[in-house]
Amino acid sequence: MSQSPIELKGSSFTLSVVHLNHSEPEVIREALTEKVKQAPAFLQNAPVVLNVATLPSDADWLQIQRAVSDAGLRVVGVSGFQNDEQKLSIQLAGLPLLTEGKAPKSPKSAPIVAPPPVVKTRIISTPIRTGQQIYARDCDLIVTSHVSAGAELIADGNIHVYGMMRGRALAGASGDASCQVFCTQLAAELVSIAGQYWLSDRIPATFYEHSARLFLKDNILTIESLN
Numbered sequence: 001m002s003q004s005p006i007e008l009k010g011s012s013f014t015l016s017v018v019h020l021n022h023s024e025p026e027v028i029r030e031a032l033t034e035k036v037k038q039a040p041a042f043l044q045n046a047p048v049v050l051n052v053a054t055l056p057s058d059a060d061w062l063q064i065q066r067a068v069s070d071a072g073l074r075v076v077g078v079s080g081f082q083n084d085e086q087k088l089s090i091q092l093a094g095l096p097l098l099t100e101g102k103a104p105k106s107p108k109s110a111p112i113v114a115p116p117p118v119v120k121t122r123i124i125s126t127p128i129r130t131g132q133q134i135y136a137r138d139c140d141l142i143v144t145s146h147v148s149a150g151a152e153l154i155a156d157g158n159i160h161v162y163g164m165m166r167g168r169a170l171a172g173a174s175g176d177a178s179c180q181v182f183c184t185q186l187a188a189e190l191v192s193i194a195g196q197y198w199l200s201d202r203i204p205a206t207f208y209e210h211s212a213r214l215f216l217k218d219n220i221l222t223i224e225s226l227n
Contacts, residue, residue, distance in 0.1 A: 015047055015048060015049050015076065016043075016046060016047075016048045016049070016195075016197070017048065017049045017050075017051050017079070017195060018032070018048050018049070018050050018051065018068070018073070019051045019053075019054075019080075020050055020051065020052055020054070020055055020064070021054050023055045023056060023059040023060075023064070025060060025064050025066065025067035026067065028064060028067045028068065028071075029067035029068075029070050029071050032067070032068060032071035032072075033070075033071040033072070035071075035199065036071055036072040036073065038199045038200065039189050039190055039199050039200065040072075042152075042168055042189060042190050043072065043073065044072050045072060045073070045074060046073055046074065047073075047074050047075075047076040048068070048073045048074065048075060048076065049075075049076060049077045049078070049079055049098060050064070050068065050075055050077070050078045050079070050080075050095075051078075051080040052078055052080050052086070052090070053080035053081075053082060055086075056086075057083065057085040057086040057089055058089065061078075061089060061090055061093035061095055062093050062094075065093070065095060075095065076096065077095075077096045077097065077098035078090050078095050078096065078097055078098065079097075079098045079099070081097065120138065120139035120140070121136075121139055121140045121141075121142055121157075122134075122136040122139055122140070122142070122155075123142045123143075123144070124141070124142070124143045124144070124145070125144045125145060126145055127145040127146050127147075127148065127163075128143060128145070128146070128147040128148060128151040128153065128167065129148050129151060130148045130149060130150035130151055130167075131150055132148075132151045132152070133151070133152040133153075133154065134151075134152070134153050134154065135154045135155070135173075136153075136154070136155035136156065136157065136159075137156055138156050138157075138174075139155065139156065139157050140157035140158045140159070140160070141153055141154075141155035141157070141158070141159050141160070142159075142160040142162070143159075143160065143161045143162065143163065144162045144163065145162075145163045146161075146163035146164040146165070146166070146185075147161055147163065147164070147165050147166060147167040147169075148166055148167060149166040149167055149189060150167060150189075151167035151168070152167055152168045152170070153167065153168065153169045153170065154170045154173050155170070155171050155173060155179070156172070156173050156174040156176065156179075157171070157172070157176070157179055158171055158179050158180050158181070158182070159171045159179075159180075159181045159182070160183075161181075161182070161183045161184065161185075162184050163184065163185065164185040164187060164209075165183045165184075165185060165187060165188050166187050166188065166189065167188065167189060168188060168189050168190040168191075168192075169181050169183075169188055169190070169191050169192070170190075170191075170192040170193075170197075171192070171193050171194075172192075172193045172194035172195075173194075175194050175195070176194060177193065177194040177216050177219065178216075179193055179194065179215075180193070180213060180214060180215040181193060181213070181214040181215075182212075182213050182214075182226065183211065183212055183214075184211045184226070185209050185211070186203065186207055186208065186209065186210060186211070186212045187200075187203075187208060187209050188200060188203070191203070191214055191221070193214065193215065193216050193221060194216060196216060196219065196220070196221045197221070198214075198221055202221075203223070204223065207223055207225070210225070211225060211226035211227060212224065212225060212226060213225070213226050
């Protein structure tokens with residue numbers, strides 16, 4: 001029996017979510033173009049999801065998609081739609097809809113059991129070079145050497161870097177907002193925890209190339225000294 005020319009398989013990917021707070025396409029294009037210029041190695045041609053929770057139903061979705069594409073990003077889905085009218089207008093524009101998972105509403109629903117804490121750790125003792133990507137699935141990641149610009153660290157748990165951190169660090173990649181990033185010399189192109197991220201220009205000057213701890217406080221990325 002001949003093999004089927006295609007297979008459908010489930011998988012998971014880390015995607016950036018662009019929260020749109022303005023419906024004017026030109027404003028969106030200019031703002032995103034500036035962001036892409038700040039970290040082209042990470043953002044150029046990157047797949048993104050548009051969150052449109054604050055936009056009106058009559059927004060020009062085709063022009064918004066074109067503005068995002070002109071800025072160098074690729075729209076793979078739209079989330080955050082608030083009503084059927086908005087949902088229909090997005091569908092008519094040919095954009096894919098993504099529904100964020102929510103717990104079913106039920107007065108007798110069973111209590112949600114928190115997943116067990118991550119206990120495993122992946123340790124890398126060699127330098128992480130430009131273009132390398134290290135993914136610590138379901139565990140913490142510890143790097144005892146430096147991380148070059150253009151390299152990427154991804155972990156479902158915490159990330160520790162005991163050296164110069166010039167690449168990208170994405171902790172809590174599976175959505176765990178309690179994860180943190182620890183660096184002895186922070187000079188990262190991008191730091192992210194559970195999807196909330198800073199590009200290099202957001203890192204306060206007092207912490208740049210110094211030891212720091214980053215974490216989420218009320219879902220806002222926060223930085224403190226390790227000292």
